Amino acid sequence: MNTKGSKEDKNIKLLPQTNTFTWQLQNNMTIILFLLPAFILLFIFLVYPIFRSAYYSLFNWKGFGPAVDYIGIENYTRLLTDKIFLKAVKNGILIVIFSLVIQLPIAMGLALIVGRDIPGKAFFRAIFFMPYILSEVITAIMWLILYNPNPRRGFLNAIINIIPVLEPQAWLADTRLVLPAIFVVLTWKYVGFHMLLYITGLQNIPRDIEEAALIDGVNSRQMVTHITLPLLAGTIKTSIYLSIIGSLQVYALVWIMTRGGPVNASEVMSTYMYRYSFVRFELGYGSAVAIIMLLISLTFSIIYLRLTRNTENVS
Amino acid sequence: MKHNSKNKKNKSPMIFKYIILTIAAIFILFPIVMIIFGTLKTRGEFMTVPYTLPIPPNWGNIKRVLTMPIFWYMMRNSILVMIVTTVGVVVVASLSAFVFSRIEFRMKNMLFNFFTLGLMFPVTVAILPIYLIIRQLNLINSLTGVILVQTAFQLSISIVILRNFFMSVPFELQDAASIDGCNNLGFFWCVLLPLARPSLATVAALTIVTSWNDLLVPLVLIDQEKLWTLPLGTMQFQGQYGMDLSLVSAFLLLSAIPAIIFYIFAERQLVSGLTAGALKG
Numbered sequence: 042m043n044t045k046g047s048k049e050d051k052n053i054k055l056l057p058q059t060n061t062f063t064w065q066l067q068n069n070m071t072i073i074l075f076l077l078p079a080f081i082l083l084f085i086f087l088v089y090p091i092f093r094s095a096y097y098s099l100f101n102w103k104g105f106g107p108a109v110d111y112i113g114i115e116n117y118t119r120l121l122t123d124k125i126f127l128k129a130v131k132n133g134i135l136i137v138i139f140s141l142v143i144q145l146p147i148a149m150g151l152a153l154i155v156g157r158d159i160p161g162k163a164f165f166r167a168i169f170f171m172p173y174i175l176s177e178v179i180t181a182i183m184w185l186i187l188y189n190p191n192p193r194r195g196f197l198n199a200i201i202n203i204i205p206v207l208e209p210q211a212w213l214a215d216t217r218l219v220l221p222a223i224f225v226v227l228t229w230k231y232v233g234f235h236m237l238l239y240i241t242g243l244q245n246i247p248r249d250i251e252e253a254a255l256i257d258g259v260n261s262r263q264m265v266t267h268i269t270l271p272l273l274a275g276t277i278k279t280s281i282y283l284s285i286i287g288s289l290q291v292y293a294l295v296w297i298m299t300r301g302g303p304v305n306a307s308e309v310m311s312t313y314m315y316r317y318s319f320v321r322f323e324l325g326y327g328s329a330v331a332i333i334m335l336l337i338s339l340t341f342s343i344i345y346l347r348l349t350r351n352t353e354n355v356s
Numbered sequence: 357m358k359h360n361s362k363n364k365k366n367k368s369p370m371i372f373k374y375i376i377l378t379i380a381a382i383f384i385l386f387p388i389v390m391i392i393f394g395t396l397k398t399r400g401e402f403m404t405v406p407y408t409l410p411i412p413p414n415w416g417n418i419k420r421v422l423t424m425p426i427f428w429y430m431m432r433n434s435i436l437v438m439i440v441t442t443v444g445v446v447v448v449a450s451l452s453a454f455v456f457s458r459i460e461f462r463m464k465n466m467l468f469n470f471f472t473l474g475l476m477f478p479v480t481v482a483i484l485p486i487y488l489i490i491r492q493l494n495l496i497n498s499l500t501g502v503i504l505v506q507t508a509f510q511l512s513i514s515i516v517i518l519r520n521f522f523m524s525v526p527f528e529l530q531d532a533a534s535i536d537g538c539n540n541l542g543f544f545w546c547v548l549l550p551l552a553r554p555s556l557a558t559v560a561a562l563t564i565v566t567s568w569n570d571l572l573v574p575l576v577l578i579d580q581e582k583l584w585t586l587p588l589g590t591m592q593f594q595g596q597y598g599m600d601l602s603l604v605s606a607f608l609l610l611s612a613i614p615a616i617i618f619y620i621f622a623e624r625q626l627v628s629g630l631t632a633g634a635l636k637g
Contacts, residue, residue, distance in 0.1 A: 071540045072461055075451040079471060079511050082448065086508035087473055090485030097488070151380060154373045161377075167623065168381050171388075174619045174626070176569035178587040179608050182594050183387045186394070186601055194601070196390060196407060229384065234630065241631040261369075279634055290480040293571040297591060311480050318484045319576060331484045335477060342476040 091335060094328040102325035116329035126330070129301075129308040132220060133288050136309070139224045140284040148232050148280070152239030153265065166240070170233035177230070177293035184226045185298055188212040213299050216306035223307055226294060231287065235280045242276030243269070275349065282345040289338050310334050391612075394605030402602040417606035427610070429582050430589035437502050437574075437585055438567045444507040445514050445563045446556055452511075453518035454544050458530065474512030479505070480572055487576050501577045502585070506567050513633045514559045520632070521555035522548060554625075561622045562629035568615060586611045 098116055100108040120126050151169060155162045172180065189195025190211040192202040198209035212222040246269065254268050270277075292311040295301060301308035301316065314334065318327030394402055395417055396410035421427050456468050479486070486505055495501030525548060533543040549556070571587040578584060584592065590611050597603050619626065 067539060068459060068461075072455050072459055075455045076467070076471075078448045079452040079515065082504065082508040082511060083471065083473060086486060086489065086505055087477060087482065090489040091477070091482065093488060094485040147380075150376070154377060159370075159373065165377050165381060168384055170623075170627070171616070171619065172384060173630075174565055174569075174615050175612055176571065176587045176590075176615070178569075178571050178590045179612050182590065182604065182608055183391055185594075186605070187387055187390065194403065196386075199407065229387070233384070237627060238631060238634055283634060286478060290478045292480050293587075293591075297594075314484065318487070324484070324488070327484050331481065334481045338478065338481050339476055 091332075094331050097325050098328035098332050100325040102323075102328075104322050104324040108325065110325075112325075116326050117333075119326070120329050120333065125305050125308060126310075126313055128305055129310045129313045132307065132309050133291075135220060136224060136227065136288040136291065137285050139221075140227075140288065141281060143224075144228045144232055145235055145277075145280060145284065147228070148235035149239050149277075151232070151236045152243060153269070155236070156240040156243040166233075166237075169236055172230045173234045175230075178297060180226060180230050181294045181297035184229075185213075188222060188298075190214065213307075214303050216303055219299055219303065219307045223295060223298060226298070227291065230294075235283075238276055238280050238283075239273065242273045246272045278345070278348055282341065285341050286338055289334060310337075391605045391609050394602050395609045397602050399600050399602050402605075417603050418610065420603060421606045421610050426581065426584075426589065426593075427607070430584050430586045430611075431614075433499060433583055434568060434586040437499055437506065438564055440503045441506045441510070441567045442560050442563045444503065445510045446560055448507065449511050449514035449559060450518050450549065450552070450556065453515050453522050454548065456515065457519045457522035458544075458548075459540070471515055472512045474509055475516070479509045479570075482509075483572055483576055486573070490577055495577070497578055497580050497583060499578075499583060502574050505573050505577070506570060510563050510566060514563065517559055517562075517629065517632050518552065518555055521552055525551055557622075557625045558629040558632065561625035562633060564618065564622075565615070565626060568618075 097108055099111060099113060101110040101112045101116075102108040151165075155165050155169070186194075187196045190198060190209065190213075192198035192209045195212075197212065201207045201209050210218055212218050250272070251264065251268060254264055259268070289310060291309050292315065295307055295309055295312050296315065299307045301312040310330065311334070314327055314330040317323045317330060390407075393407070393410050396413040396415070397405075398414050398416065401410075401414070452471060456464065456471070490496055490501045490505065493501070495504070529547055529551075530543055533547050538546065569587060570585075571591065574583075574585045574588045575591075578588065581592075590607060593607050594604055597607075
């Protein structure tokens with residue numbers, strides 16, 4: 042923006058000051074033309090559909106012909122009192138809790154090992170991250186095969202059959218086991234991604250802080266709890282936020298492995314919405330579900346932005 | 357980090373670390389290895405001895421999948437959608453990122469917030485509204501619809517990543533370019549974009565993986581078999597041939613191979629894209 046310092050005589054006629062008006066005009070044209078494509082795409086496929094859905098959510102509408110059967114907030118009251126939807130919300134919360142207590146600590150542990158100068162770190166990193174690039178479809182079908190209840194075919198039960206005290210389980214057909222079983226798959230797929238975030242966070246910690254602590258005689262456990270983890274707070278917040286948003290997004294895995302069953306035991310909000318919208322074609326009701334999900338993800342995004350902006354100001 | 361004086365104490369934690377890493381690696385690799393074994397077995401072998409080494413290997417399943425016309429349709433559709441989406445995202449996002457990083461104007465912050473709305477609404481959450489608008493636009497059962505939606509939902513994160521990179525390019529360069537008679541467009545095209553190649557590659561890698569693996573958008577927008585993408589087709593294939601697990605394994609493996617090859621070659625871009633997107637978004 043500071044063009045005055047570096048003028049050269051031969052170019053004076055081309056400098057902005059000589060024809061501010063054309064430059065201004067050109068600037069404005071650039072702004073409009075460059076922003077327009079993204080603006081149109083975002084407007085048509087993000088903003089407009091959401092308002093449209095909010096509108097349809099007030100109707101009893103099967104998706105054909107215009108929506109005429111106005112029912113006010115009845116879809117919402119039905120939704121918020123539906124036991125299956127509440128179950129889906131509860132499962133979503135459980136997945137988030139599982140992630141926070143199991144998946145993220147594992148990811149952190151792996152990052153603390155692999156993020157350092159340890160021989161073979163690139164190899165292990167590459168392996169841990171690999172599931173992330175496989176599609177959820179491939180992941181789900183792979184694990185369907187592993188979870189096969191027949192011990193002759195499903196590997197998990199085959200192992201369990203070897204151990205005398207344990208009984209083979211119908212992993213995905215048992216209402217108590219299905220959610221943990223799906224969670225194992227989620228961990229398999231996403232632990233590497235969170236590990237990667239933590240590794241990046243670790244690399245951003247200045248070496249001299251740790252070296253200074255070492256000189257002060259800090260042992261490795263103290264180092265992790267008093268220095269490394271507090272310095273990683275920002276990254277940890279991000280990965281918690283991504284787990285929460287991610288749990289709203291879990292769709293393909295659950296739909297392919299269980300369709301939300303047995304008896305809705307593994308229902309999550311996205312499978313619930315999919316069923317009402319695209320299997321039963323209750324589009325008014327499905328819209329209400331979508332709007333609630335949007336509100337939840339918006340709420341978490343805003344909370345997250347507030348939290349991270351605050352810490353940025355502090356540091 | 358490790359100090360020589362502590363060498364003796366560090367020996368056993370070192371072994372301990374490798375034990376943890378090995379267990380984790382086995383957990384991660386196991387399902388993939390099983391799919392490879394399964395692929396190389398006959399249907400009968402898969403039913404009777406699913407966990408042994410596939411000796412001698414049976415290439416029949418791979419041959420069968422590779423001679424299915426539907427597999428190649430899916431491959432073609434996935435590649436087409438992925439390429440057009442990626443080019444679209446890179447072009448459209450870099451135009452916006454340029455404006456947000458280089459030009460001052462009124463309401464810039466407000467507009468930028470609008471452009472990052474996509475960070476708050478994952479596509480899964482918005483899929484019903486999207487379906488309704490695509491139906492209104494008469495784009496059901498067309499790959500164009502899939503491409504437009506995937507592009508729109510990849511824009512916000514790409515704009516954020518590119519804007520951060522563009523801002524790190526020194527402003528003196530822009531001044532120098534303008535003295536040389538370069539206008540905004542010239543600067544963008546001749547100076548900024550060539551400099552930004554690594555970050556463009558990062559955005560492209562991120563888009564490629566997202567598009568390639570996307571199930572929900574094609575699932576909702578496409579029901580003609582010839583327009584299925586790989587994830588959608590894989591899901592249908594499993595439904596149809598679910599009993600023949602060795603054939604399903606071959607299908608999974610063959611549809612995973614492009615992603616794995618891509619990962620091997622673009623690991624760095626992919627990783628930097630994911631972390632930049634997550635940590636700066």
